[in-house]
Amino acid sequence: MIGRREFIKITTLTGIGLALPEGFIHIAEGAPKVDLAVAAGNSPATITKAAIDALGGIGKFISRGDIVVVKPNMSWDRTPEQAGNTNPEVVSTVVKLCFEAGAKKVKVFDRTVNDPRRCYVQSGIADAARASGADVDYVDERKFRDMTIKGSVLKSWPLYTEVFEADKVINIPVAKHHSRARLTLSMKNWMGVMGGTRSRIHQRLDESLVDISMTVKPTLTILDAVRILTANGPQGGSLSDVKVLNTVIAGTDQVAVDSFGATLFGMKGSDLGYVRLGAQAGLGVMDLSKLNIRKISA
Numbered sequence: 001m002i003g004r005r006e007f008i009k010i011t012t013l014t015g016i017g018l019a020l021p022e023g024f025i026h027i028a029e030g031a032p033k034v035d036l037a038v039a040a041g042n043s044p045a046t047i048t049k050a051a052i053d054a055l056g057g058i059g060k061f062i063s064r065g066d067i068v069v070v071k072p073n074m075s076w077d078r079t080p081e082q083a084g085n086t087n088p089e090v091v092s093t094v095v096k097l098c099f100e101a102g103a104k105k106v107k108v109f110d111r112t113v114n115d116p117r118r119c120y121v122q123s124g125i126a127d128a129a130r131a132s133g134a135d136v137d138y139v140d141e142r143k144f145r146d147m148t149i150k151g152s153v154l155k156s157w158p159l160y161t162e163v164f165e166a167d168k169v170i171n172i173p174v175a176k177h178h179s180r181a182r183l184t185l186s187m188k189n190w191m192g193v194m195g196g197t198r199s200r201i202h203q204r205l206d207e208s209l210v211d212i213s214m215t216v217k218p219t220l221t222i223l224d225a226v227r228i229l230t231a232n233g234p235q236g237g238s239l240s241d242v243k244v245l246n247t248v249i250a251g252t253d254q255v256a257v258d259s260f261g262a263t264l265f266g267m268k269g270s271d272l273g274y275v276r277l278g279a280q281a282g283l284g285v286m287d288l289s290k291l292n293i294r295k296i297s298a
Contacts, residue, residue, distance in 0.1 A: 151211025
């Protein structure tokens with residue numbers, strides 16, 4: 001699997017609020033690299049494409065003939081309006097873009113917490129992804145293999161082999177509250193490729209999430225903040241806990257994406273243990289002032 005591109009630290013962000021400039025901004029050849037793209041607008045499909053385009057377009061990440069794994073969060077028996085899972089339109093848009101770039105196959109799956117037969121349907125992801133041409137299958141327990149991790153806490157763990165056999169991996173988490181981790185964003189979404197008894201890592205959750213994130217390296221991370229779950233996560237259920245932001249954040253640095261994701265909840269990246277530890281371990285950049293963040297109104 002091709003790992004995340006080497007992170008280049010350049011330019012400075014002036015202001016990290018959600019006030020966005022009008023119109024899509026074309027990135028001219030030779031312009032500074034965009035570290036994070038933040039797109040806002042009423043159409044999940046439009047803002048997803050706009051965020052990816054701001055990074056250079058899907059062709060920068062997906063090549064002709066690639067087998068691509070798209071990893072959403074669809075762990076819960078919840079509808080899209082309840083914001084417990086990734087927005088299905090964001091997922092289907094990424095699938096379509098991968099095929100437009102020439103992908104040979106796109107696989108979508110998650111090791112769910114609730115009954116996968118209900119999660120796949122209730123989330124809306126299975127139907128939306130299949131309609132866009134993806135292979136959507138339940139996780140096959142026989143495809144987990146013990147893999148060496150060499151982390152600070154985890155030394156090995158059964159991980160899903162299809163993630164490592166793919167040419168490219170795109171992580172598409174939803175931004176939401178979590179009772180233990182405070183927030184679940186991109187780094188925590190990798191629990192969906194872990195086998196075994198995942199609750200064991202809750203004893204040292206932050207360190208374990210960094211260990212897993214150092215092992216599973218996505219080509220691209222797209223944080224769904226179309227709707228965010230502000231309380232009673234990660235499962236949710238009450239619409240009163242849901243806030244509509246109509247926003248998508250895209251980047252190649254998991255730490256940076258999660259650090260920006262924290263701001264959607266009035267927090268800083270340093271407020272999240274796994275983000276802080278990830279930055280200390282060299283996984284990515286937590287300090288948003290060191291990033292070139294492009295904001296788009298689409």
